[in-house]
Amino acid sequence: MEKALEVRDLTVVYGGRAALEGAELELPRGAMLGVVGPNGGGKSTLLKAVLGIVPLARGEVRVLGRRLDRRSRRLVGYVPQREDVDWDFPVSAFDVVMMGRVPSMGLLRRPSERDRRLVWEALEAVGMAGLAGKRIGEFSGGQQQRIFLARALAQEAEVLLLDEPVSGVDAPSQHEIFDLLHRLQERGKTIVVTTHDLSCVAERFDLALLLNRRVIACGPPAEVFVPELLNETYQSHLMILRVGGRTVAVETDRPGGGGG
Amino acid sequence: MVEHLLEPLGYGFMQRGLLASVLVAMVCGALGSFVVLKRLAFIGDALAHASFGGVALAFVLGLNVYAGAFVFALATALGIGALSQHGKVRSDTAIGVLFSGTFALGIVIISSVENYTTDLFGYLFGDVLSITARDLLAISLAGTAVIVLLGLFYRQLLFVAFDPAVAAASGVPARALEYLLLGLLGVTIVAALQAVGIVLVVALLVTPSATAYLFCRRFHHMILASMGIGCLSALVGIYLSYYLNVASGASIILVSTALFFVVLGGRALLRRTGGWRSGPFRGYHSA
Numbered sequence: 136m137e138k139a140l141e142v143r144d145l146t147v148v149y150g151g152r153a154a155l156e157g158a159e160l161e162l163p164r165g166a167m168l169g170v171v172g173p174n175g176g177g178k179s180t181l182l183k184a185v186l187g188i189v190p191l192a193r194g195e196v197r198v199l200g201r202r203l204d205r206r207s208r209r210l211v212g213y214v215p216q217r218e219d220v221d222w223d224f225p226v227s228a229f230d231v232v233m234m235g236r237v238p239s240m241g242l243l244r245r246p247s248e249r250d251r252r253l254v255w256e257a258l259e260a261v262g263m264a265g266l267a268g269k270r271i272g273e274f275s276g277g278q279q280q281r282i283f284l285a286r287a288l289a290q291e292a293e294v295l296l297l298d299e300p301v302s303g304v305d306a307p308s309q310h311e312i313f314d315l316l317h318r319l320q321e322r323g324k325t326i327v328v329t330t331h332d333l334s335c336v337a338e339r340f341d342l343a344l345l346l347n348r349r350v351i352a353c354g355p356p357a358e359v360f361v362p363e364l365l366n367e368t369y370q371s372h373l374m375i376l377r378v379g380g381r382t383v384a385v386e387t388d389r390p391g392g393g394g395g
Numbered sequence: 396m397v398e399h400l401l402e403p404l405g406y407g408f409m410q411r412g413l414l415a416s417v418l419v420a421m422v423c424g425a426l427g428s429f430v431v432l433k434r435l436a437f438i439g440d441a442l443a444h445a446s447f448g449g450v451a452l453a454f455v456l457g458l459n460v461y462a463g464a465f466v467f468a469l470a471t472a473l474g475i476g477a478l479s480q481h482g483k484v485r486s487d488t489a490i491g492v493l494f495s496g497t498f499a500l501g502i503v504i505i506s507s508v509e510n511y512t513t514d515l516f517g518y519l520f521g522d523v524l525s526i527t528a529r530d531l532l533a534i535s536l537a538g539t540a541v542i543v544l545l546g547l548f549y550r551q552l553l554f555v556a557f558d559p560a561v562a563a564a565s566g567v568p569a570r571a572l573e574y575l576l577l578g579l580l581g582v583t584i585v586a587a588l589q590a591v592g593i594v595l596v597v598a599l600l601v602t603p604s605a606t607a608y609l610f611c612r613r614f615h616h617m618i619l620a621s622m623g624i625g626c627l628s629a630l631v632g633i634y635l636s637y638y639l640n641v642a643s644g645a646s647i648i649l650v651s652t653a654l655f656f657v658v659l660g661g662r663a664l665l666r667r668t669g670g671w672r673s674g675p676f677r678g679y680h681s682a
Binding site for chain 1: 432547548550551553554556557558560561562563564565566567608611612613614616617
């Protein structure tokens with residue numbers, strides 16, 4: 136079976152300290168992976184390393200069997216964290232999604248019929264076609280995430296990497312985003328999402344990856360969300376509680392817990 | 396009225412001055428939209444000041460002052476990049492160190508050759524009415540080059556300006572485009588030196604675009620609007636300087652500053668009466 140994403144020995148060093156060490160990962164086409172782990176555990180770094188936008192100390196990434204170069208990069212769509220984007224920029228939803236076509240557009244070329252069609256199809260797919268003319272800053276957080284996802288679709292990406300797409304987004308919008316991701320998964324897209332929401336990964340994802348600078352475990356949520364592995368991942372940043380036969384994980388800010 | 400408009404045009408120096416300042420204002424307006432949104436105002440000011448070292452050195456050595464200005468501006472831009480990339484020095488600190496250093500070098504050079512001081516002060520505060528036909532040709536060529544390059548790379552530059560991480564991730568050469576933008580900034584500043592002067596050039600880059608930002612919802616509208624506002628400021632400013640007998644560069648900048656506050660006030664008024672549909676700053680509060 137064709138591998139959508141292969142990551143070998145991926146290592147990133149920031150200021151002498153390894154932010155990510157020897158990460159290995161293999162995803163078949165159409166997989167949906169949730170990456171969880173403590174803050175500073177390298178979740179965003181993993182995505183950025185896969186995209187090749189942080190310097191790699193060592194390691195290799197293959198997308199659909201190809202090494203990353205200027206052309207194969209288009210196969211990977213990226214939705215960055217909300218904080219990384221300047222929402223005051225005067226661009227409409229349509230303008231943002233059209234940016235997804237820029238990598239495959241020639242210098243002198245104006246957007247072709249096909250470019251426009253792909254942009255509208257992507258806007259339709261995320262349910263934002265009716266609001267295409269609105270300024271990006273005027274949308275809610277959940278709508279902004281969907282527009283950014285549409286940009287990745289317009290780019291014709293096969294692998295979608297989303298960095299904390301539901302943080303700071305209200306609960307109904309979170310569900311809409313995950314419903315949308317499931318529809319894209321059914322269309323054969325391979326999806327990787329970083330999140331703090333363990334229960335959401337347990338309920339909605341086929342695969343979970345526990346990350347704390349290195350890969351602690353990767354597999355179906357039911358197999359990897361066990362106290363030993365969670366403790367190893369979060370160390371003292373997570374309290375594992377047993378409530379009526381269920382295991383509940385509570386992330387805390389301070390080591391030793393108590394933060395709730 | 397028509398007489399008043401036509402009278403200054405009877406002089407060749409007024410025709411050239413008017414044409415040069417309109418050209419410069421339009422180029423600054425186009426590039427200024429990137430400067431405002433990418434928060435490059437400080438680096439723009441720095442490149443302008445740094446170019447003074449090049450102007451003074453070239454002047455004393457009898458070389459082309461514009462070439463000198465451009466080399467110094469570009470070297471400073473690259474120097475800022477190199478200093479701040481190693482992470483030891485923050486970029487605003489690197490800007491502060493380099494531009495004051497190169498500017499001081501210019502002052503030291505001109506103070507050592509006192510006779511030339513008045514000529515060189517033209518570059519500091521602008522002297523658009525002394526522009527020769529050759530200067531005008533050089534300004535037109537530089538301005539055309541900047542506008543053509545902005546047009547060619549418009550979509551790429553917009554993508555990188557809005558979302559550099561995603562642009563780089565999807566295969567757009569983000570770093571090269573950032574250097575292109577700095578290079579264009581250097582060319583534009585050098586072209587604008589004689590019209591508004593080193594001290595005021597940043598205002599011509601920032602103010603018309605800041606005004607356009609107040610009422611534009613899309614980036615290409617903002618570019619066109621700031622070119623228009625720059626153009627209007629240059630025209631009105633030159634006529635005012637002719638009739639009031641005041642410095643032309645400062646007069647252009649004051650007109651554009653006045654336009655900024657008129658639009659800002661008008662916007663506040665419209666919003667109070669509910670007539671403003673949605674301003675760009677709305678996202679700022681909700682984000």
